[in-house]
Amino acid sequence: MSKPLRAKGSIVVFAMALGLLMASLDNTIVSACISSVIQDLSGFESMSWVFTAYMLASTSTMLIFGKLSDILGRKLFYLIGIAFFLIGSALCGQAHTMGELIAFRAVQGIGSGALFPISFSIIYASFPDQKQAAKLTGVFAGIFGISSVFGPQLGTYITTHLSWRWCFYINVPLGLISFLLLLFAVKESKAARKPSIDYLGTFLLVVSTISLMLALNWGGKDYAWSSWQVLGLFAVSLVSIVLFIITEMKAKEPILPLAIYKNSVVRGISILSFIQGVVMFSAITYIPIFSVAVLGQKNSNSLLTPLMLSLLVGAILAGGLMFKLSYRALLGGSSLLGAGAIYFLMTASHSASSWYMISIMIVMGICSIGPLMSISQMGIAQNVSPEYIGLSSSLGGFWRNIGAVVGTSITATVVNNQFKSILEGKAASAHIPSDKVDSLANPQLIMNAKGSLPAPWIHTLQDSLGTAINHGYIVAFSFAVLAIFISLMIKGKAAPRALESDAAASPSSS
Numbered sequence: 001m002s003k004p005l006r007a008k009g010s011i012v013v014f015a016m017a018l019g020l021l022m023a024s025l026d027n028t029i030v031s032a033c034i035s036s037v038i039q040d041l042s043g044f045e046s047m048s049w050v051f052t053a054y055m056l057a058s059t060s061t062m063l064i065f066g067k068l069s070d071i072l073g074r075k076l077f078y079l080i081g082i083a084f085f086l087i088g089s090a091l092c093g094q095a096h097t098m099g100e101l102i103a104f105r106a107v108q109g110i111g112s113g114a115l116f117p118i119s120f121s122i123i124y125a126s127f128p129d130q131k132q133a134a135k136l137t138g139v140f141a142g143i144f145g146i147s148s149v150f151g152p153q154l155g156t157y158i159t160t161h162l163s164w165r166w167c168f169y170i171n172v173p174l175g176l177i178s179f180l181l182l183l184f185a186v187k188e189s190k191a192a193r194k195p196s197i198d199y200l201g202t203f204l205l206v207v208s209t210i211s212l213m214l215a216l217n218w219g220g221k222d223y224a225w226s227s228w229q230v231l232g233l234f235a236v237s238l239v240s241i242v243l244f245i246i247t248e249m250k251a252k253e254p255i256l257p258l259a260i261y262k263n264s265v266v267r268g269i270s271i272l273s274f275i276q277g278v279v280m281f282s283a284i285t286y287i288p289i290f291s292v293a294v295l296g297q298k299n300s301n302s303l304l305t306p307l308m309l310s311l312l313v314g315a316i317l318a319g320g321l322m323f324k325l326s327y328r329a330l331l332g333g334s335s336l337l338g339a340g341a342i343y344f345l346m347t348a349s350h351s352a353s354s355w356y357m358i359s360i361m362i363v364m365g366i367c368s369i370g371p372l373m374s375i376s377q378m379g380i381a382q383n384v385s386p387e388y389i390g391l392s393s394s395l396g397g398f399w400r401n402i403g404a405v406v407g408t409s410i411t412a413t414v415v416n417n418q419f420k421s422i423l424e425g426k427a428a429s430a431h432i433p434s435d436k437v438d439s440l441a442n443p444q445l446i447m448n449a450k451g452s453l454p455a456p457w458i459h460t461l462q463d464s465l466g467t468a469i470n471h472g473y474i475v476a477f478s479f480a481v482l483a484i485f486i487s488l489m490i491k492g493k494a495a496p497r498a499l500e501s502d503a504a505a506s507p508s509s510s
Contacts (some may be wrong), residue, residue: 015185019115023111030051032394033156050101050105058110059398061109062113063391063398065390070390071253075122081115082112083179085115090169092104093166117390140377144426198252204247207236211375234309260384260385260391263383264490265385268486268489269376272372273397274403276483278475280400283364285401286469287307297354303358314365314366322374331371335487337367341367346470348360411476414468414474414475415472423461432460
């Protein structure tokens with residue numbers, strides 16, 4: 001049973017925005033300081049786990065925190081999430097080995113799993129005017145995009161002028177402000193009954209999510225897709241999912257009530273969120289490589305900055321249009337334009353101008369990625385019972401994260417295989433020894449060591465990598481086309497209604 005909130009609106013908005021900014025900046029800041037971390041702590045072979053541990057922890061706990069916040073209190077679990085994140089951040093800054101850092105990143109990830117869904121559900125509970133809530137949802141969704149641009153720059157600045165440890169310590173004052181503001185600005189009633197917690201369903205959800213994401217992360221990189229490690233993880237995930245579904249059908253208070261997927265909007269937007277993860281993260285992963293290694297630009301900021309700023313604009317605009325257009329019109333148009341943008345990325349010339357690439361980024365941000373980020377939050381919340389608002393806020397992010405892992409894994413496999421294959425075919429004409437092909441088929445080599453390689457080799461490597469990335473975007477394009485058809489199957493239109501079941505949800509004057 002959801003708990004009514006009484007909140008001071010402007011203070012809550014600031015506190016939520018601060019908490020979300022802190023959590024969304026974290027991964028991008030860490031990516032900028034990772035080389036300094038490795039120098040200090042060593043453990044290069046474990047570097048990827050600094051990011052993987054965080055992603056596994058946040059994704060596997062997102063639905064759980066969303067549900068628990070519905071039955072035990074949103075304020076309570078937001079504060080718990082902030083506490084986990086702050087403790088994890090402080091411990092990361094104190095880490096003396098790579099193993100310690102990875103473990104503490106998992107603690108951070110648990111906190112992040114709470115912050116994302118509960119922030120949105122508190123906004124819904126605090127603002128009964130849904131048009132206002134929709135616009136705020138767009139702003140909050142855009143925060144994630146902006147952090148992808150400014151996070152690496154901030155991380156580089158902090159690492160250069162202070163220490164990589166301050167990339168984690170910086171979270172502490174931000175988190176404390178958010179914690180204290182929410183502690184005093186929001187009052188929450190006590191539950192009318194003692195809730196029943198689905199412990200078995202929770203366990204199976206964590207096992208299935210982690211095993212699936214590990215299989216996708218390791219497949220084609222650490223282990224072959226046909227290896228027993230990867231196949232075993234897929235098997236564990238499949239069995240856990242089946243047992244999870246059976247458990248949820250019988251649970252008194254299921255962690256994920258499967259009945260909500262009877263609603264076509266919830267079902268459709270969940271699928272579109274998964275597809276958005278595939279498309280968005282495939283693009284973000286390879287746009288910097290294409291920009292620097294193929295187009296020869298100094299860095300990728302000239303492309304990522306317009307993408308992320310236009311994403312913010314698109315998210316806010318979609319929040320305002322939600323109550324004027326049908327889901328089919330808004331999502332169908334967004335998916336169509338998104339597929340078009342990916343097509344132009346897929347066919348981009350290896351000598352494409354900066355303005356051509358920037359135009360693609362702007363279309364993707366305003367017309368595709370941005371709108372779905374806000375619609376996925378508000379659309380699901382509109383179509384579930386008020387008692388599931390916290391859970392609904394976590395569904396979009398959960399499926400987007402799963403899609404991100406699927407998209408980047410499949411795209412990386414395609415790009416790596418194509419790069420090597422194309423390079424092998426061109427090696428002879430560029431006078432590249434056959435025994436050098438394996439070592440040269442590395443995008444990072446082109447980005448960092450151009451001066452140490454013969455000019456004909458560089459040209460061949462650039463051309464081969466550019467074609468491989470073009471082929472890799474076929475994965476994103478295929479999913480983007482699928483999104484068009486999924487969008488056309490979603491009926492109805494968002495209609496203003498009270499998301500909170502209790503009138504006491506309205507904010508008091510600040």
